[in-house]
Amino acid sequence: MQCVHNLKCVSVSLLLCRQTVNYRSTTLKSVIRKLPKIYSRGVTSYSKPSFEVNTNVAKDVLLFRHDNPKFFLILHVFSLGQFAFWTYLAHFAFTSLKDIPASEDDSLPWWRKINLGDNKFRIGLTLTCLLIAYGILGASWLFTAKSVKFLVLRKGGQDISLVTYGLFGKSRYTTVSLDKVSCEQSRHSAKVQLPLRIKGHWMYFMLDMRGEFTNPRLFDYTAGLRRKIN
Structure with a gap:
């Protein structure tokens, strides 16, 4: 009788161990199954890399405007x-x-x-x-003369035009290549004015932060980049 009792105890122990292993295996599989969803949610929170931004625009694109003639x-x-x-x-x-x-x-x-x-x-x-x-x-x-009214990315994405204020309502136009433009500060960190350095021009052109960035993402990867200008 003692042997039969011992065999029953061993069987119960083996059954409990098997259930525990099955439970842990099921839990691990469910976690692994959820990993792609968790990973994908984390990835979508990041912005696209710069090489995915199409700067070769098919027509002129307005990047910034601050119309305050009064x-x-x-x-x-x-x-x-x-x-x-x-x-x-x-x-x-x-x-x-x-x-x-x-x-x-x-x-x-x-x-x-x-x-x-x-x-x-x-x-x-x-x-x-x-x-x-x-x-x-x-x-x-x-x-x-240094306050920018409109900032336009020209067709093809290689040049940029700055429209500044002139005397008594008139406008002045300046078109330069993008490789001659350097944004000296981040758009997100600028509080009052965002300075743009243009090669061959004295002092900075200023973007008033009360204006509107009509295409902020395209601005960040064109005129908003900081470049080394000799």
């Missing part, structure tokens, strides 16, 4: 007003200040002892006013 019109009117004001002050300083010797009374404040009609003060004030006048006018013109 602001630049106000800027031009302001700069011309400041230019007129400071040039008038320069004319007044040069023609109206008289050479009158200052009093030597020690009780007077220091500024009452300055003879503004003396040549060094008269010419100095005139040049300072002219410098401010032309500085404001030049800065406003330079800011306008």
Whole structure:
């Protein structure tokens, strides 16, 4: 009887081991079966590599736009007003200040002892006013000339056109090869202005980040790349 009892215990143990092995095998197969789905979900979260972006466009494609003519019109009117004001002050300083010797009374404040009609003060004030006048006018013109209104990728994907603001609503056009364009900052990290460096042009062209990137992916792989420009 003891032998029969031992045989029954061994059979039960073998049955339990077999069920455990079958359960683990089934679990492992289900996990392996799910792996492709998990892997595919992870892969789809990544963007396509750059070689899959077709930059050889069949027609001109608008990449960026920032149409704000009202602001630049106000800027031009302001700069011309400041230019007129400071040039008038320069004319007044040069023609109206008289050479009158200052009093030597020690009780007077220091500024009452300055003879503004003396040549060094008269010419100095005139040049300072002219410098401010032309500085404001030049800065406003330079800011306008370097602000990009439209950025267009030309047909074939080899050239790019920058449409910038001109004086009083007019537009200026610049077309260059893509290999002469370098974006100095990432589109995602730029907060206010995105600088574009163009070979052969002084200073940067600026893209206002309040504008619209109409084709951001194509921009990132054409004009948005940082290139080494000698």
